[in-house]
Amino acid sequence: MRFRAKIVDLACLNHFSRVINTIAKLAKTCTLCLTDSKLYFILSDKVANGGVSMWCELCQGNFFDEFQMEGVAAEHNEIYLELVPENLSRALKTAQSAKAVKIKLTNKHCPCLRVAVELPSLSSSSRIVTHDIPVGVIPRRLWNDFREPSVPDFDVSIYLPVLKTMKSVVERMKNLSNSIVIEANLSGEMNLKIETDLVSVTTHFKDLGNPPWASEDGYQSSAQGRDLESMAEARIDIKKLQQLLAGQQVNPTKALCNIVSKRIVHFILLHEDVSLQYFIPALA
Amino acid sequence: LALRSVNSSRSAYAYVFFSSMFFQHYCWTAASQPCQKEKQLSLPCKLIIKSVLPVFRCVNVLERNVEKCSIYTNINDHHITFQLLCKHGVVKTYNLTFQECDPLQAVFAKHMCPNILKVYSRLLADTMIHFPTSQEEVTLSVTPMKVCFKSYTEEDTDFSKTMLTEVQLNPEEFDYFQVGVDSEVTFCLKELRGLLAFSEATSVPVSIHFDKAGKPIAFSIEDMVLEASFILATLCDIEKETTSQQPPCFSQRQESNAAAVASKKPQGNGNAPNTEPAKPASPLAKQEVKNIPRDTEMPGIEGAALTEAEDHAMLEGEAAESHSQKTGKDFKMAKASLSHAVSYFYTYCIFQFHSLFFGAVSCTEKDAISHTFHSLATASDTEEDFGSSQV
Numbered sequence: 001m002r003f004r005a006k007i008v009d010l011a012c013l014n015h016f017s018r019v020i021n022t023i024a025k026l027a028k029t030c031t032l033c034l035t036d037s038k039l040y041f042i043l044s045d046k047v048a049n050g051g052v053s054m055w056c057e058l059c060q061g062n063f064f065d066e067f068q069m070e071g072v073a074a075e076h077n078e079i080y081l082e083l084v085p086e087n088l089s090r091a092l093k094t095a096q097s098a099k100a101v102k103i104k105l106t107n108k109h110c111p112c113l114r115v116a117v118e119l120p121s122l123s124s125s126s127r128i129v130t131h132d133i134p135v136g137v138i139p140r141r142l143w144n145d146f147r148e149p150s151v152p153d154f155d156v157s158i159y160l161p162v163l164k165t166m167k168s169v170v171e172r173m174k175n176l177s178n179s180i181v182i183e184a185n186l187s188g189e190m191n192l193k194i195e196t197d198l199v200s201v202t203t204h205f206k207d208l209g210n211p212p213w214a215s216e217d218g219y220q221s222s223a224q225g226r227d228l229e230s231m232a233e234a235r236i237d238i239k240k241l242q243q244l245l246a247g248q249q250v251n252p253t254k255a256l257c258n259i260v261s262k263r264i265v266h267f268i269l270l271h272e273d274v275s276l277q278y279f280i281p282a283l284a
Numbered sequence: 285l286a287l288r289s290v291n292s293s294r295s296a297y298a299y300v301f302f303s304s305m306f307f308q309h310y311c312w313t314a315a316s317q318p319c320q321k322e323k324q325l326s327l328p329c330k331l332i333i334k335s336v337l338p339v340f341r342c343v344n345v346l347e348r349n350v351e352k353c354s355i356y357t358n359i360n361d362h363h364i365t366f367q368l369l370c371k372h373g374v375v376k377t378y379n380l381t382f383q384e385c386d387p388l389q390a391v392f393a394k395h396m397c398p399n400i401l402k403v404y405s406r407l408l409a410d411t412m413i414h415f416p417t418s419q420e421e422v423t424l425s426v427t428p429m430k431v432c433f434k435s436y437t438e439e440d441t442d443f444s445k446t447m448l449t450e451v452q453l454n455p456e457e458f459d460y461f462q463v464g465v466d467s468e469v470t471f472c473l474k475e476l477r478g479l480l481a482f483s484e485a486t487s488v489p490v491s492i493h494f495d496k497a498g499k500p501i502a503f504s505i506e507d508m509v510l511e512a513s514f515i516l517a518t519l520c521d522i523e524k525e526t527t528s529q530q531p532p533c534f535s536q537r538q539e540s541n542a543a544a545v546a547s548k549k550p551q552g553n554g555n556a557p558n559t560e561p562a563k564p565a566s567p568l569a570k571q572e573v574k575n576i577p578r579d580t581e582m583p584g585i586e587g588a589a590l591t592e593a594e595d596h597a598m599l600e601g602e603a604a605e606s607h608s609q610k611t612g613k614d615f616k617m618a619k620a621s622l623s624h625a626v627s628y629f630y631t632y633c634i635f636q637f638h639s640l641f642f643g644a645v646s647c648t649e650k651d652a653i654s655h656t657f658h659s660l661a662t663a664s665d666t667e668e669d670f671g672s673s674q675v
Contacts, residue, residue: 087447094414109443123456129414132448 001079001137003034003105006066013101016063017092018249019056019274024085025247026054026278031138031146034069034079037061041085042146051281052240055149062273072140079105080143082136083113091115091131099126111135149279152266154258155232157213158184160267161205163255166192167245169203174238176201179283182241182257182265183233186210186226194238211256232261234282244278252276285310289333290388295517296475297388306509308352329357329382331364339366339378349374357382392500392515397493398464399426403457405483405490405505411451412480415473419449421519422473424494424501428463431455436470436519459489467496470519479503479514486510494518 007013023030023041033040039060045053060067071077095101095117102116112132121127138146160166169192173180177194184190188208194201244267254270267278285302304310340346352369362383368376411433415422421436434450437443455461483490483505494501498520504513 084447090416090447091449112443121454121457123454125454125456127454127457128452130450130452131414132450134444134447136444 001072001105002068002070003079003103004066004068005060005064005103007063007101007103008065008099010096010098012063012065013092013095013098015273017089017095019058020085020089020092022247022249022276023054023056024089026243027085029082029084030054032081032083032135033146034081035071036069036077040146044145045149045279045281050237050240053149053279055277057275059273076140078143080138080146081105081111081113082138083133087131087133088113088115091117091133094129095119105135106132108132111137149277152258152260152264154266155226155261156184156186157211157256157258158186158188158190159209159211160255160257161190161208163245163248163251167242167248170238170242170245173201173203174242178238179235180238180241181233181235182259183231184208184257184259185231186228189231191231211254232259234259234262234265236265236280236282240280244280288389291475296472296514297516298475298479298512298514299389300512301510303509303511328385329362329364330385331380331382335380336366339368392493392502394493394502394504397495397499397502398462399467399492399494400460400462401426401431401458401492402460402489403492404459405480405487407453407457408490409480409484411453412473412477414449414451416447416449419473421470423468423470424492425468426463427466429455431458431461460491465496467494469494469497469499469501471501471516475516476503476514479505479512482512 007016027041027043031040031042031044033042037060039058041054041056041058043052043054045051069077069079071079092101092115095115097119099118099120101118102114104114104116106112106114111134113135115131115133117129117131119127119129170180173192173194176199177196179194181193181195182190183193188206188210190205190208192203192205248269250271252269252271254268256268258266258268260266262282264279264281267276267280269276269278285304285307286299287301288297288299290297346368349370350368351371354367354369355364356367357364362381364380364382366378366380368378370376412422415433415435419435423434423436425432425434430452431454432450432452435446435448437446437448479490486505486507488505488507491504491506492501493504497518499518500515501518502513502515504511506512
């Protein structure tokens with residue numbers, strides 16, 4: 001199993017750092033899956049995470065100038081590692097002016113991702129900062145746990161309002177209640193509601209638009225034939241929603257959510273070269 | 285004007301000396317009771333840092349608003365007054381009480397260090413920024429060809445849980461680079477951050493003086509009007525100690541007064557470098573730096589030794605007046621009153637920290653000078669080794 005990659009372009013490095021920062025805000029520990037062409041940051045929906053799951057996909061070509069990997073075996077050319085994204089985020093934080101960043105999978109005392117940052121210095125040779133981030137290698141028999149989640153059979157799919165606005169609304173609501181109700185309909189209307197003994201607050205968003213989902217095999221999803229005005233709703237943990245919104249450092253090209261009434265809310269945030277899916281289950 | 289401070293575990297000592305030229309106006313009036321044979325008249329007093337900090341809190345605000353800062357003392361009243369004269373006629377006055385004390389001072393022979401590095405402050409700050417703020421200990425490793433700072437690890441570090449960072453620097457980046465002996469010293473990064481921030485603000489280069497593992501490391505900055513230094517204890521390298529080991533030796537003070545006992549502890553019979561009692565720089569200075577070797581031969585004894593010695597240091601700090609010659613009595617006294625410090629240090633024993641021991645500078649106990657080279661009491665089976673320092 002081998003992996004080495006190099007980033008030389010500062011813009012790519014910044015972009016990569018931002019993605020890592022976002023992941024770090026969403027998960028304390030997560031799985032990194034490396035393939036020939038893509039990197040995946042995966043959080044599977046275990047009870048420990050509160051049922052939340054995450055799937056983030058990057059095209060390595062958009063970030064790395066050099067990327068070589070060799071999986072466990074020829075027909076399973078993938079590597080699954082468990083790591084703490086905060087460590088990676090920290091290693092990249094001080095690399096903002098780097099000449100180059102090299103990442104390599106090593107096994108000195110234990111399996112590690114070695115991040116070597118080459119920084120400019122006043123002398124002839126550069127300053128090299130090395131961070132050894134411990135990782136856990138996930139054996140092949142467990143790879144099934146980390147499949148791409150399928151898009152659920154949603155009731156309503158709707159574009160999200162401007163994330164900054166949504167974030168500030170949710171942040172204020174977080175102080176009042178532990179759970180928040182998201183409801184939306186197929187007419188582009190979304191409400192965020194909280195209700196406590198003392199107060200109830202609702203924020204209404206209009207004209208958001210509903211993304212068209214082409215049904216794959218002509219199958220009528222539960223969204224079709226649905227009354228345009230009727231709201232699908234789910235009550236979710238407000239902290240998880242706030243974490244998701246707070247972690248976004250750049251405005252996505254597309255941001256939408258799919259609501260399965262009373263079951264789960266599926267958020268999809270698309271950037272040019274990164275896609276992030278986040279599932280928050282409804283509270284009982 | 286001298287500011288000194290020591291941390292609670294006595295493993296870090298800092299001082300900042302301001303020459304009178306630092307101030308616009310500096311006036312010292314002698315106190316009415318002269319101390320005989322004193323060359324310097326000084327008023328050592330002790331303040332709680334937490335009380336002084338609010339006076340100088342926001343540097344930016346201070347720069348914008350304060351026109352003059354005036355510091356004066358009223359000895360009889362035991363008050364120090366800080367007065368900030370601000371714009372628009374606003375005057376802020378802070379009255380703080382002080383306690384008289386005998387200041388502690390560590391003597392560390394900087395010029396005797398084989399390794400001296402001098403570097404502009406930005407470089408050090410840029411290096412330390414790569415370590416997480418929670419990182420406690422950092423190892424500095426030097427050879428004549430390379431320098432690196434790395435996270436401290438020991439044999440039983442759980443590598444699968446800790447992220448390790450290493451910064452490699454080129455000797456060329458240093459303004460002055462002298463490595464007399466290859467060494468790896470580990471010190472506490474947290475204690476240093478204060479000096480780093482200070483040196484960045486003053487943009488004066490930082491000098492680093494150190495020796496092998498176990499000997500203290502000093503970070504200093506010096507310019508025309510001020511001199512600041514942070515002296516930190518470093519971790520002792522167990523392996524090296526055990527191989528060159530002679531019967532365990534530890535030193536105890538026989539007196540509890542300011543007459544500190546001399547000398548860095550020799551590591552063994554023959555191979556201790558510079559083991560002659562480190563003569564205090566000036567006859568007045570009863571300060572010593574003492575490295576209690578964490579000799580590993582008999583952990584039980586070590587622990588006890590350190591305990592007692594540590595107690596002793598504390599007691600000195602308080603400048604106990606008693607000129608008791610009875611070792612046993614002193615130790616008992618010390619132990620009773622400082623058991624909390626003891627237990628802290630006992631736990632720390634495992635990590636083999638050398639501690640810095642301090643003698644108190646006192647202007648009233650001049651007569652103790654004659655006892656400066658009082659005998660080092662050693663374990664009974666090794667007394668012969670130190671015959672030379674018997675008074």
